[in-house]
Amino acid sequence: MVTVRAPATSANLGSGFDVFGAALGRPADVVRIEKADRTTIEVTGVGSQYIPEDPEKNTVGAVAEALEAPAHIQIDKGVRPASGLGSSAASAAAAAVGLNDLYGRGLTREELVPIAAEGEAVVSGAAHADNVAPSIMGGFTIARPDGVTAVDASIPLVTCLPEIVVSTRDARGVVPDGARLEDVVEVVGNAATLAIGMARGDPELVGRGMDDSIVSPVRADLITGYESVRSAAFEAGATGVTISGAGPAVIAACRERDRRSIAATMLDAFDAVGVDARAYQTAIGRGAEIFE
Template sequence: MQTVRAPATSANLGSGFDVFGLALESPADVVRVERAAETTITVTGVGSTYIPEDPKSNTVGAVADALDAPARIHIDKGVRPSSGLGSSAASAAGAAVALNALYDLEYTREELVSVAAEGEALVSGVAHADNVAPSLLGGFTIVTDEGITQVDASLSLVACLPEIVVSTRDARGVVPSSVSLADVTETVGNAATLAVGMARDDPALVGQGMDDPIVTPRRADLIDGYDGVRTAALETGATGVTVSGAGPAVLAVCRADDRRAVAGAMIDAFDEADVESRAYQTRIGSGAILYE
């Protein structure tokens, strides 16, 4: 048997649509695998009743198939599905690491990114790696067709998750098919600022670089109370706020001393919009951990 803890993630970070991602210290999924003649899946934990156990419909089944590594797989969900915190990516990353160890396949973590991304395609329709890369590698990641750049950043974060659902497919459906040159120029400048901020562990630069005029405003419209939550977080000390991945989670970057106040302000703002929520006071963390 092999057991892996795979962390939640936040993708896009505003200006880095389908490119930027980071691993969260918490929450996380735990995936356990045992050799078997054919793949079977059981799921427990948060939101487990909504996750299919048929290997043909589960991200983990796609990973087992891609690795030709049949197994009895148990997923203990700590990352709620349809949260914007990389729920399917955590399961896929955890399964990829666990099965790689179980069958002594000797793939590197970088090589497993494309394998885990195949599982993601079951959820979003696209095999993108902006969530699976940080879940496997940890830190802040930049994913392009040329490869993956990873930075061991260590910033404090608050991920506030409201009790509403935004599907990945719906969130991708509101992304515009064409944009103005001015918006592209602004977004590129912000993305560059964010990347430099991550390299310097500078929350002010990262927050400044999170703004984008293209994707975030449209996804924010799908989240009841978003504008109030963003304003409350910024007024309490957050240096930047954006939609986490496809949403509905809202991600705030802050200094460690402000994290508790920012979390409370975000919950209170969702309450004012009649939306229940919970906040994870966390930070950028490591990638999937294999327990020997």
């Protein structure tokens, strides 16, 4: 038996739609895996009542099938489903890393990314790697069709998760089919700035690089109070604020000294519009960890 802790993640980070991702120090899923003749799944924890235990409908079932590694898999959810914090990706990442170890498949972390992404497709309808890559590899990741680049970044973050549900399918449904050339140029420049900021460990550059004028504005309409929360976070010292993944979580980059006040301010801003929320004072963290 092995136990794997796989972290929540934030995809896109504003300007890096379907490409950028970051592992978060917290929250995380904890997955216990034991060899078996057939795959069975048990789910507990936050939002577990909404997660199917049928292996054909759960991300970890697809991962077990891809690795030809049947197992009894117990998922203790620490990452709420439909949060924008890579809930299904955390489970898929944990299963991929744990099954690879338990069955001695010998695959590298990078080789496990597309396998975990196929598991993600069960839930989201498409095999995107922007969440599973950081959950497996840790740090800041750039997921491309030909592979993943990971940077061991160190940036303080605040994620604020409101009691709102935004499905990945709904969030993708509002993405515009096209964009003005000026907006594309601006977003490319911002993405480059963010990547340099991650490499340098510079919260100012990362924050400036989060701006996105194409996808984030239309997704903001799905999150009650988003604009007021974003403004409040900036007033409290955030260097950048955007939607985490598909939402509804909101993520802020900052300096460590401002993290607590930003978290409190974001909670107050959601409360002012009648929305309960939870804030995590965190940072870019490690990927999936195995505990024998």
